[in-house]
Amino acid sequence: MSKTESRGPLYHVLRAQQFDRALLDRLCDLTTRIRKVAKVKEGADYLQSLLSNKRAILYFTQPSTRTFLSFQNACHILGIRTSEIRDPSTSSEYKGESPEDAIRTFSSYVDVIIMRSPIAGFADRTAAMLDETDRPVPVINAGSGKDQHPTQALLDIYTLYRSFKDRGGIDGKTIAMVGDLARGRTVRSLSYLMKNYRGVRLIFVAPPSRRMGDDIKGFLDKMGIPWKETEDLAGILPEVDAVYMTRLQDEYDEAGESKKIDYDKFAFRPEHLEILPETAIVMHPLPRRNELHPGVDKDPRAKYWRQERNGMWMRVAILAAIFGIEKDILDPYGRSSHV
C-alpha cells in the first residue's frame, strides 16, 4: 500500500479546487461543532488533548500577520505546539543550502508544515518533494503568491454556510463580488468553488479595467452558473443575498495605474444599508481601506469580523481532518463521555 493510499480524506491542502461538495459540507459541519465544543472550558481542554502530541511549523517567508496568527491559534486550539520561520534571512540558506533541503530539515522536527511563500506553486513543489522522502508530512498552503490561498476560500464558504444555515444554505443564493476582481485572489477562488452549489447566481461589480477574468467567466459558463457584470453597486444591492467587498490590489501596480480608478463607486457606505435586503450579508476578506466604511460595522448584516474569526475555526477543522480526529469531535459517544 502506498503512502497515498493510506491517507485520509485530507492530506496536503494545496488548492481550492481539491474540495468537493461533500468535503466542504463536512468541514463546515465540523467547524460549527468545534466552535460549540470550545465554548466551555471542558470542551476546550478536550480539543487541546486531541493533538497534544503533534508539532507544526509555520514557514512564512511572505509576511502575513493575520493569516499567521489565525493558523497559530488554530494549532493551539488543538494542542499542537508551533515553531515558526517568519524571516527567510534567518534560514541557513545563507550557507548555500537549497530551499528543498531547508524545508526537509524543518519538516524533520514536526508533523505538519503550514507555508506561505511569494512563489506561485512553491507549496505544491514542497508537497511533491516531501512525498518522495521516508518521512513525508502534510503541507498546508497558506498563500502562494498570486496563485492560491485555499483556506481563505474555505473560510468564505463557511461564512456563507453559517449565515444562510436557516435559509436553505448557499444553494440558490445571489452573491455580488465588488471591486478589483481582476486581481483579487479571494473572489477568484470563491467563484471556482461556486460550482459545488446549486442555483447560485453571481454579479460582478468592477471598474472597467478590473473586471473578473475571462478564465473565471468561461469556467462559470461551462458549469452553467449564471453571472452578470455591472458598475452600478446601488442598482444591484436590492437583489443580493451576499455582497462581497474587496479592496484595490494596488500592490501589484507597475506604474501607479490604480490611481486612475475612481474606486469610490465601488465602496459600501452606511447609506447602502437602506437598500440592502434585511436578510442579506456583507463580507470582506480584510484588511479594508475606504471601500468599506466603518459606519457599517455595527449593522447585524456586517459579517466580516465574524468572517475573520471563522477563518481560525475553519483552520482548526482543516487540521482536525488532516490528522483524522473528525470522529473524536463529532461522534456523540465521544461527546457524552468527554465533553
Place this chain on the structure above:
Amino acid sequence: MSKTESRGPLYHVLRAQQFDRALLDRLCDLTTRIRKVAKVKEGADYLQSLLSNKRAILYFTQPSTRTFLSFQNACHILGIRTSEIRDPSTSSEYKGESPEDAIRTFSSYVDVIIMRSPIAGFADRTAAMLDETDRPVPVINAGSGKDQHPTQALLDIYTLYRSFKDRGGIDGKTIAMVGDLARGRTVRSLSYLMKNYRGVRLIFVAPPSRRMGDDIKGFLDKMGIPWKETEDLAGILPEVDAVYMTRLQDEYDEAGESKKIDYDKFAFRPEHLEILPETAIVMHPLPRRNELHPGVDKDPRAKYWRQERNGMWMRVAILAAIFGIEKDILDPYGRSSHV
C-alpha cells in the same frame, strides 16, 4: 446589564491610578500564594490547568525584551497560549489598514491583549474601541510611551510589600527615590500609589535639573504625604527603609543635555551599604548602568533581582484576577483537593 457591569474587579489594566488599597493588597496576597503553589510540580500543573483554554497576544510595537518575557512567562504559568507581534512592519498595516482594524483583527483570535506601544494613550484607546464591539477582550497596558506602565508600579509595590511583611507592611515606611526623577516613569507611578498607604514618607534625591515633577509634589501635598528633597544620598541613607535607584533617562535627550549631569553623586556603591540600616532594602527597576554598582548584588538587602522576578509573579496574579480565577488559587478547599 451592560458588558461593564458583568465584569469582575479587574478587566482592562490601563493605569496605576485604577488600583486602590483593597485591590493592591488582594493582588499582593495572590502573588505570594501563586509563588508558593508554583514551587512544587503538582501546584505548577494545577496553575497551568486554570487558564489552559485561554489565548493571549503580546502586541509589542515598542521593543522591550524584559517586559515581553515577563508577561509571556506569566501567561505560560497559567497555561495561556501566546502569540506575538513584536515588529510593527510585519503587520498588514502596509496594505493601508487602520491600527484599530489591525488590533480588532488580532483580538479576534485571542482572549486578552497585552500591549506595549510608543504612543501615549494607545492602550486606553484600544480598550475603548474594543468595548464598542461584539467581542471585547481585556487590554493590559505593558507600557505606553512616557505615559504609563502600571504593571511595573504593581511589581514595585509587591516588592515593598514582600520585603516589609514582617515589619508591618508598607505603612509607615520611609522611601528614598534616587536619580533622574523628572523623567523616570516608575518613580512617578510609585509616588502616586503611595496615597494608598498610611504614614509613608518620601525622600527625593536628584540632580537639580532632574527633580521630581511639581505635579507629583502637589499630589503628595494634597494627600498629606510628607516628602523632602536633597542631593545628598549618603546623608539620608541612615533614615530610609527602602532606597529606589533609577538610571539616567538619556534616551529622551534632545541635545545630549544629560551629559552635563554629574550622575556619580546619585550612584549606590558598596560603601553605602555600611550606612544603610540593616533592615532597609535596595531596589532598582533595571536595566542599570553605573548608578548601581554590581558589588552591591550579593548583599542580602539588594532586592532588585528578586524585584525582576516579582514582576513575573505579579503579572500572573493580574491575569488570574482578570479571568476570575482568584478563588481557585486562594480557596483552601481548592487548595486541599488540587495542590
Place this chain on the structure above:
Amino acid sequence: MSKTESRGPLYHVLRAQQFDRALLDRLCDLTTRIRKVAKVKEGADYLQSLLSNKRAILYFTQPSTRTFLSFQNACHILGIRTSEIRDPSTSSEYKGESPEDAIRTFSSYVDVIIMRSPIAGFADRTAAMLDETDRPVPVINAGSGKDQHPTQALLDIYTLYRSFKDRGGIDGKTIAMVGDLARGRTVRSLSYLMKNYRGVRLIFVAPPSRRMGDDIKGFLDKMGIPWKETEDLAGILPEVDAVYMTRLQDEYDEAGESKKIDYDKFAFRPEHLEILPETAIVMHPLPRRNELHPGVDKDPRAKYWRQERNGMWMRVAILAAIFGIEKDILDPYGRSSHV
C-alpha cells in the same frame, strides 16, 4: 552542601570533553527509549507531562534556524514552555545594560538557558556568572563561535551508535572524515570524543590546505587512536564503516582563499555508493552544498536526514538528564503504569 554537590550527572552542557563513555552510553540509551515512547500518543503525552512545569529561554544571538528549531521542538516534547531571543537588537542592551545583567534578567523567568553566541567561551562565562547567584539555572551551549557545539557532537555519536547497534557499536569501527577538516567544528569535536571508544580508526580526507589540525592529531596519538591522512576519497571508501562528509567552511575566509580549492575531489556522488561497503553509512552535519549529491539521498546507507532528526531526540535526552527525569523514562515500572 554546595550547589554543585547537589546537582545530578548533568547540569551545564558546555563542551564535548565533559562527556565520558558512561554518560555517552547512558544518553544514547535514553535517546532510543525516548524515540520509542514518543511513537504512540499516550507515550508522547507522558513525556510532555514530565517537565510541564519548566520554562526555557532560547537565547540565540547568532542565528541558526536548524539548531534553534531542533532545541525548541526538543523542549516541546518534554512539555517545556519556550521563550526566545533571536535578535540581539531587541534586547535592552541599548539602554547600556551589561550582557551579564541582560542574561541574568532573562534567566530569572526560566529554568534553563539554551544559548548560541558568536563569542567563543560565552556560554562558559554565563554558566560561571549564574553559579555565583542565588538562583542559578543550567546553561546549554548550542554553539559558541568556532569554539564548541557539544550537542552536535552528541547527535553524531548517537547516529553512529544507532547505526552500529547490531554490529557491536562504535568500538572497532573505521570512520573517514572528509572535506574542510581544518575549520570544521563538528569533525574536531567528534575526533575528541573517539577517545571513549575502543579500537576506532580515523581516516582524514582533506585538501592540503584544510588538513585536520595538529592539535587533534597530537591528541589522537596520545590516546593511541590510529589515524591516516589522504586526498583519495575513492581509495579509502572500501575500508570504512562510516564516511562523514563536511562542506567547505568559506564563511571564515578572509580573502576568498577557499575558491582556490578543487573541492570536487572531496564530494560524495552516486558512483561512490558502488564502492562503499553494504554495511557502511554516510553522514553529514548539514547544510550541504555540492559535496554531497542529492542522488545519494535514497540509498539506505545515507543517514544524514536521520542524523538531523536524531539531533532533536538527543537534545530531549540531554534536557531529561539535566532535570533528573531519566528514571521516569527508563524505569520499567514507570513504563508499565504510565505508557
